Amino acid sequence: MIEYETAVGHLDADCFYVSAERVRDAFLRDKPVGVLGNQGACVIAKSYEMKAAGVATGVPIWEALVKCPDGIYVKRDFRWYEVLSRAMLELMRVVSPQVEYYSIDEFFFQASVPRGGSFQKLAESIRDLIWERVKVPVTVGIARTRTLAKLISDAAKPFGALAVLDREAETKLLADRPVTEITGIAGRRAKRLAVWNIATCLDLARADRRLVRSLLTASGETLWWELNGDPAQPIHTQRPAHKALSRGGSFGETTDDPTVLHAWLVRNLERLIEELEYHAVLAGRLTVWVSYKNGQVGVGQTSLTVPSDRFDMLLDAARPCLRNAWVPRVAATRMHLIAEHLTPRAEAPLGLFDRPDPRLETLARVKRAVNARHGRFVLRSAATLPLASIYKDVANGYDICDVRGKICF
Template sequence: MGMDGRATAVGHLDADCFYVSAERVRDAFLVDKPVGVLGNQGACVIAKSYEMKAAGVKTGEPIWEALVKCPSGIYIKRDFRWYEVLSRLMLGLMQDASRRVEYYSIDEFFFRAEPGRGETFEGLAKALRDRIEECVGVPVTVGIARTRTLAKLISDTAKPAGARAVLDPAAEEELLAGLPVTEITGIAGRRAERLSAWGITTCLHLARADRALVRRLLTASGEALWWEINGDPVQAIQCRRPAHKTLSRGGSLGEATSEPVLLYAWLVRNVERLIEELRYHEVAAGRIKVFLMYKTGHTGFGQRTLAVPSDRFDVLLEAARPCLRQAWARGATATHMHLIAEDLAPRGQSALSFFDPPARRLRAEAVARVKAEINDRIGRFALRSAATLYLPAIYADGANAYDICDVRDKMCF
């Protein structure tokens, strides 16, 4: 019950084929057609419509394979700036409807479900679904249950455009009996194998399993899921994202390369992007790590601890350069790079380094201010390090200017 005496439960709202739906909002021509949204390099399908799914196209499939399966499909480069616009509109509507809303991902929200007077939980789910589609134009599915884990299971099974509330234990049991345990977020791969060895293959098996056994097999996080699917809410709705323990930037290099000059250009790009994030969160990095993934499947790695935490371009690049050398394998073709900042400290609360001359520090900070002011006024990356000039195609393609990780304040990513 809520503080005002109204019955409460947990809701989960998830947009249906969100990236495709967002493209259809601004171009009705795409409605009812097979549509695939491509990653920033245009190399693979990162989202697909139900029509394209029916043709056999899978998420993550290379574009050349998708074209064979669905030659009549319409393939569009993703646009996370536009997706964020619609995501924020959905968030605002959710906050109007509930006093506690968690911005879980760009198209997913958990919320405290509180029906109005004379309204049922099922009626609330339908009202929210219809309100989002009416105001934003995006179809969504809503599930309401006693816990967030159950709510997500319900919404997942009600897609597309469903609205369902299940709060009766008998109805919960019927739902859980028909779902493999891998339908629960957080249970897959090795975790599922451990459970399977004990005959736990469905959600209901897990609910009926011994709690101590589940904890031994899946640790405390798995035990929390056990409580949740048994109707005991132990995972709170987080209205504000907890502080980051790490920040990172990186991803696919687009065209795989073994050229050191190109790898260095990507390193500089990721340092500049990482600094944007450090400054947004008002933290400084105490340790830098660089990962390179290669076509052979192996990974190169390098790390460096800074004398004092910093968010300065010259300091972070000086630390990241030897990390790249450690991660680099001569002649090997790299496909991905990730730059990670750890040991985050509040910005401006660390002692100055004895080895950082004041004149150098003041000059670097002045350059950073000018750079930020110009980019804020003209456009992101309008002014950047000359080392990135080796990546003209990346900066010429607007799809590369904004990524899913740039949509801030979500719980995931």
């Protein structure tokens, strides 16, 4: 019987959205390309050519134009990105018995080679396989833990393949990387570490474990174990149940019109209900979060007497939340609607006074059936009429959060 050695692999597509556009449009190859999100307002992905011009992910298009006047801008298409993402996932499931669909362009996997085999060759073969079959350039890192594998793939980009399992090479890699390159360490956490002269990944790995726990809590300690080569984060082959579901995003154009804000609330609620229905859960608490152009943030929150996924009940709950989150005469830029305290539908308690309403349940069923047959949002609340131009654009009918099964946003 063949004996196998195992390690953890991390696959990360290189500038995925741009690469996905290049799969179907050769004209874009080697040119500075930016994919626009937020209704066309921001660069959500850029090619290495555009990055070289100084354009960062998330910047408004008007900033990007100054830095890269020759840049080409394309509209995001999450349906297409999902097609390629799932093609990569399918290949990874052939290559490895355990694959985690971490995000649309990242996977963790169990890397196995026969005893004495080469993890380096495995990393290269996976990178080449994805390129050959899907035409998306990816970088593959293999290491003793997830955190190390991700650091390695980040270091090997673009179109790299690197296995680092030798302690000496691992130490060198950690010494060269700032601690902020570890997922989960940024801003305040990095500042807390800086006080203790922890600047590189190696500094963190060599720091006292109890100190790290006191500075970064248990999640920081997990990273410490991982950096020292002890796997502390498993590979999730199935997405764990959601603790919260949310829908929302940027408006593209700001608005201070309450009718338009209400329309966005209803749109986000209809999308949220789709998600509640898909996961067969009911919402016990709703939060409406609105951010404004002047930097203000408004929040409204309410707990429902009886958990629900019914449009009328959730809208009745969400309206006062919006009123609390609303700042009159200030332009709002984005809104999120968050459902928490999720209860599986099968275990939901019945309210004394909120009896099932067969008429409304039939209406919800008809709405679902019509939309399933004729297209998403074909039948929707009339309160969304002020957003006719948003519904007219088919690209708005499918967002990154609609790509199901992945762990991360």
